[in-house]
Amino acid sequence: MAPSAAPVLEVHDVVKTYGGIHALNGVSLELLPGEVHCLAGENGSGKSTLIKIISGVEKPDSGTVVINGRTHRHLTTGDAIRSGIQVIYQDFSLFPNLSAAENIAMLSELADRRRISSRSRIRAAARRVVEDLGLRLDLDADVADLTVADRQLIAICRALVNDAKVLIMDEPTTALTHTEVERLFTIVRRLQERGVAVMFVSHKLDEVLEISQRVTVLRNGAQVASGAAADHTPRTIAKAMTGREVSDERLVGEVPPDAPVLLELDRLGRAGGFSDVSFALRAGEILGITGLLGSGRSEIAEAIFGIHPADSGTIRVAGTERRIRSIRDAVHAGIGYVPEDRLTQGLFLDVSIADNMIAASLDSYRARGGLLDRRRVRDSIADLFRRLRIQAPNVGAMVRSLSGGNAQRVVLAKWLDRKPAVLVLNGPTVGVDIGSKEEIIAILREQAAAGMGVIIISDDIPELVTACHRILIVHEGRVVSELTGDEVDAHEIQRRMAA
Amino acid sequence: MSGRLSRLRGPNNEGLLVAVILVVVVAMALSSPAFFTAGTFFALVRSSMVPLIFALGVLMVLISGGIDVSFPAIAIFAAYSTVKWVIGAGADPGPWVIIAIAMLVGAVLGLVNGVVIARFRLPTLIVTLGTQSIFKGVLISYIGSVYISAADLPDSVNALAGSHLLDVSGGGYLHFMIVPVVVVAVLVALLLSRTIFGRSIYAIGGDTEAARRVGIDVVRTQVWLYVLVGALAAFGGMLYVILGRNANPQSIVGTELDIIAAVVLGGASIFGGRGSVLGTVLGVVLVQLINNNLVLLGIPSTWQRAAVGILLLLGVGAQALGARRPNGHSVDVEPPLEREEVAA
Numbered sequence: 001m002a003p004s005a006a007p008v009l010e011v012h013d014v015v016k017t018y019g020g021i022h023a024l025n026g027v028s029l030e031l032l033p034g035e036v037h038c039l040a041g042e043n044g045s046g047k048s049t050l051i052k053i054i055s056g057v058e059k060p061d062s063g064t065v066v067i068n069g070r071t072h073r074h075l076t077t078g079d080a081i082r083s084g085i086q087v088i089y090q091d092f093s094l095f096p097n098l099s100a101a102e103n104i105a106m107l108s109e110l111a112d113r114r115r116i117s118s119r120s121r122i123r124a125a126a127r128r129v130v131e132d133l134g135l136r137l138d139l140d141a142d143v144a145d146l147t148v149a150d151r152q153l154i155a156i157c158r159a160l161v162n163d164a165k166v167l168i169m170d171e172p173t174t175a176l177t178h179t180e181v182e183r184l185f186t187i188v189r190r191l192q193e194r195g196v197a198v199m200f201v202s203h204k205l206d207e208v209l210e211i212s213q214r215v216t217v218l219r220n221g222a223q224v225a226s227g228a229a230a231d232h233t234p235r236t237i238a239k240a241m242t243g244r245e246v247s248d249e250r251l252v253g254e255v256p257p258d259a260p261v262l263l264e265l266d267r268l269g270r271a272g273g274f275s276d277v278s279f280a281l282r283a284g285e286i287l288g289i290t291g292l293l294g295s296g297r298s299e300i301a302e303a304i305f306g307i308h309p310a311d312s313g314t315i316r317v318a319g320t321e322r323r324i325r326s327i328r329d330a331v332h333a334g335i336g337y338v339p340e341d342r343l344t345q346g347l348f349l350d351v352s353i354a355d356n357m358i359a360a361s362l363d364s365y366r367a368r369g370g371l372l373d374r375r376r377v378r379d380s381i382a383d384l385f386r387r388l389r390i391q392a393p394n395v396g397a398m399v400r401s402l403s404g405g406n407a408q409r410v411v412l413a414k415w416l417d418r419k420p421a422v423l424v425l426n427g428p429t430v431g432v433d434i435g436s437k438e439e440i441i442a443i444l445r446e447q448a449a450a451g452m453g454v455i456i457i458s459d460d461i462p463e464l465v466t467a468c469h470r471i472l473i474v475h476e477g478r479v480v481s482e483l484t485g486d487e488v489d490a491h492e493i494q495r496r497m498a499a
Numbered sequence: 500m501s502g503r504l505s506r507l508r509g510p511n512n513e514g515l516l517v518a519v520i521l522v523v524v525v526a527m528a529l530s531s532p533a534f535f536t537a538g539t540f541f542a543l544v545r546s547s548m549v550p551l552i553f554a555l556g557v558l559m560v561l562i563s564g565g566i567d568v569s570f571p572a573i574a575i576f577a578a579y580s581t582v583k584w585v586i587g588a589g590a591d592p593g594p595w596v597i598i599a600i601a602m603l604v605g606a607v608l609g610l611v612n613g614v615v616i617a618r619f620r621l622p623t624l625i626v627t628l629g630t631q632s633i634f635k636g637v638l639i640s641y642i643g644s645v646y647i648s649a650a651d652l653p654d655s656v657n658a659l660a661g662s663h664l665l666d667v668s669g670g671g672y673l674h675f676m677i678v679p680v681v682v683v684a685v686l687v688a689l690l691l692s693r694t695i696f697g698r699s700i701y702a703i704g705g706d707t708e709a710a711r712r713v714g715i716d717v718v719r720t721q722v723w724l725y726v727l728v729g730a731l732a733a734f735g736g737m738l739y740v741i742l743g744r745n746a747n748p749q750s751i752v753g754t755e756l757d758i759i760a761a762v763v764l765g766g767a768s769i770f771g772g773r774g775s776v777l778g779t780v781l782g783v784v785l786v787q788l789i790n791n792n793l794v795l796l797g798i799p800s801t802w803q804r805a806a807v808g809i810l811l812l813l814g815v816g817a818q819a820l821g822a823r824r825p826n827g828h829s830v831d832v833e834p835p836l837e838r839e840e841v842a843a
Contacts, residue, residue, distance in 0.1 A: 081714055093712045095705035097772030098698075106702065109695055110714045117698045158713075 084165030405436025538671030564771025565623030574736030609729015704771030
């Protein structure tokens with residue numbers, strides 16, 4: 001269905017301030033039926049506030065929200081849901097302890113103000129939506145047992161169970177791999193054909209331009225660009241989002257030919273994960289490892305860091321063979337690791353930035369008598385805080401309060417403080433906005449230039465192309481290709497990954 | 500674990516519990532012929548009745564993601580004050596009216612818990628620890644601290660206390676109050692599985708923020724939940740008075756951890772969102788079985804507490820292992836998705 005004239009959702013000149021700071025400063029946009037409208041912006045640009053206002057969670061200071069031609073002055077969450085506005089939150093907001101069917105149908109059961117819950121009615125309602133979208137999902141499974149991608153499909157089904165007119169998807173692709181994103185897009189296009197208006201909130205520029213017809217960019221609460229997606233390129237949107245030229249150029253120096261080998265894997269393997277993986281990483285080198293979901297790319301990293309140790313082959317660090325059976329062994333050998341899920345694996349959320357930074361290197365601050373050398377601790381915290389350009393009021397701020405990009409810098413700081421010979425990063429820029437991404441990569445370049453060996457595990461191919469000297473492609477647990485120098489190219493990687 | 504085995508095990512380890520209970524029963528029967536009699540069975544039923552009523556309340560609170568330690572205080576407050584008031588008024592409106600009044604008192608006390616917890620979003624353990632002390636203090640200071648014996652109880656209560664549903668030769672009997680207890684258990688089971696209110700309790704226990712976003716009135720649901728749990732506790736308190744033929748303001752309080760242990764043993768998650776009435780019944784039965792009959796196995800009765808503690812650790816351990824099983828250690832380990840490709 002081609003977008004028809006009357007918009008389903010209009011936002012007029014919305015202003016919202018928190019404690020004198022403009023979270024939104026006169027933002028207007030409209031959504032047509034059957035249109036995908038992308039809302040782009042960095043963390044803190046006001047995207048979330050706008051979603052909250054549209055869904056009735058927050059009230060604007062001024063400005064109006066018009067749904068289906070009706071102006072709402074005091075929109076409540078109930079009004080928004082009844083008017084057909086559905087938000088799919090980044091965390092999906094599902095009930096892990098309930099079945100898929102119940103998760104999907106709960107919303108309509110509540111909206112119908114039911115008192116008695118009927119299993120057959122719930123199943124029928126859930127099945128209708130799922131079949132309607134042509135999906136196959138195990139409706140009886142508990143959501144806790146499903147994959148992230150399936151959970152997202154459940155969240156989409158739930159949003160549609162009550163005939164949503166407007167679907168707002170907050171960062172829907174953050175946790176998905178390339179194939180899963182493609183599948184999501186197929187579904188979004190199908191919704192579009194039925195006249196559902198989709199507001200796609202993202203900071204991944206390629207995706208934005210692939211899926212949407214129109215784009216609105218926010219920066220610091222102000223609307224800095226809006227218009228047809230066809231008029232934009234990743235570069236113009238990135239510039240609008242950050243307010244400066246952002247470079248995604250391939251910027252890799254030469255690794256000196258006489259640089260020492262820091263890490264050497266020889267026919268490393270782990271039953272059920274990967275096998276026969278051999279490579280050497282030299283000082284100053286940034287090595288990328290990529291592959292599809294389940295290819296074994298994460299398992300390789302986890303074996304190097306001793307989380308799930310290898311059961312065959314050898315690991316040599318700086319020329320000496322090391323037995324890495326545990327994380328402790330890896331840390332002693334001089335290996336650092338930034339995990340994929342930094343929020344649960346890499347950080348103490350309710351502890352200050354400062355304490356997080358030195359958490360991995362407390363031993364090195366031991367003064368006489370076993371106490372901490374407070375002065376040295378303070379100095380290195382201040383140094384790291386400055387070097388990594390962490391945006392927070394001070395080093396005492398809780399890590400929980402930080403944006404994705406800043407939290408990632410704290411994890412980096414933690415490992416840089418240990419001064420590892422080799423740093424392995426698994427998905428270093430997942431959930432991080434473009435500006436921060438660029439800076440994190442710049443930090444990694446600096447570290448490499450200073451003689452560290454860096455391994456980046458990622459499925460963000462542009463990021464790998466930007467940063468890596470060399471890229472290994474893993475398929476079904478084996479390294480199937482190696483690209484160096486001029487061979488490193490996004491299309492070439494895509495082609496070889498799919499092969 | 501194969502599919503059939505995990506089905507037998509049940510969603511909340513109910514199958515495992517049945518197996519443990521069977522093992523304990525067989526062991527006791529083998530070591531003492533006196534165990535396997537109708538008398539022992541009815542005694543077990545009788546001693547399980549009050550704990551089961553309390554456990555049903557605890558179950559609902561646990562499912563909602565909270566923990567309630569004030570129910571014994573509510574129970575004895577409601578039962579004692581109602582009985583004392585009825586005696587003082589010189590009236591005897593019959594046991595069912597007395598129970599109804601006590602449940603109303605319990606509901607009001609539950610309302611206090613609910614309002615504080617839901618409106619101010621305070622941690623349930625701390626709130627109920629506080630209200631437990633308040634309720635107990637008010638009871639002892641303002642309402643009474645004197646033991647009321649069977650002689651002083653209303654005649655109708657004494658009559659009910661002596662009514663048996665079934666007598667067996669050798670002195671065993673099935674108490675009449677088992678009927679309302681079973682009815683309450685069935686009602687709670689239906690409430691939890693077949694009403695939107697019940698499903699909302701599971702939803703809130705699963706993810707409170709998600710419940711709010713999907714349109715559940717979390718505050719209202721929680722307030723009603725604690726009102727209901729208060730009334731249930733009061734019923735348990737009256738049941739205690741009826742079965743024991745006395746009202747002692749110093750009793751019941753102090754039993755909360757045993758009850759919570761039985762519920763957790765019955766598969767309810769201490770983190771909320773999971774639990775069933777069937778599991779709770781089994782958990783209570785197992786704990787009572789141990790409490791009543793451990794001596795038959797030749798284990799000194801001083802070991803009762805330790806035995807319950809060991810069971811609790813085993814139960815929680817089984818839960819933790821069960822929770823770890825379905826999910827691998829990271830997303831990447833999942834096999835490539837092929838089952839639900841979108842049919843174009």
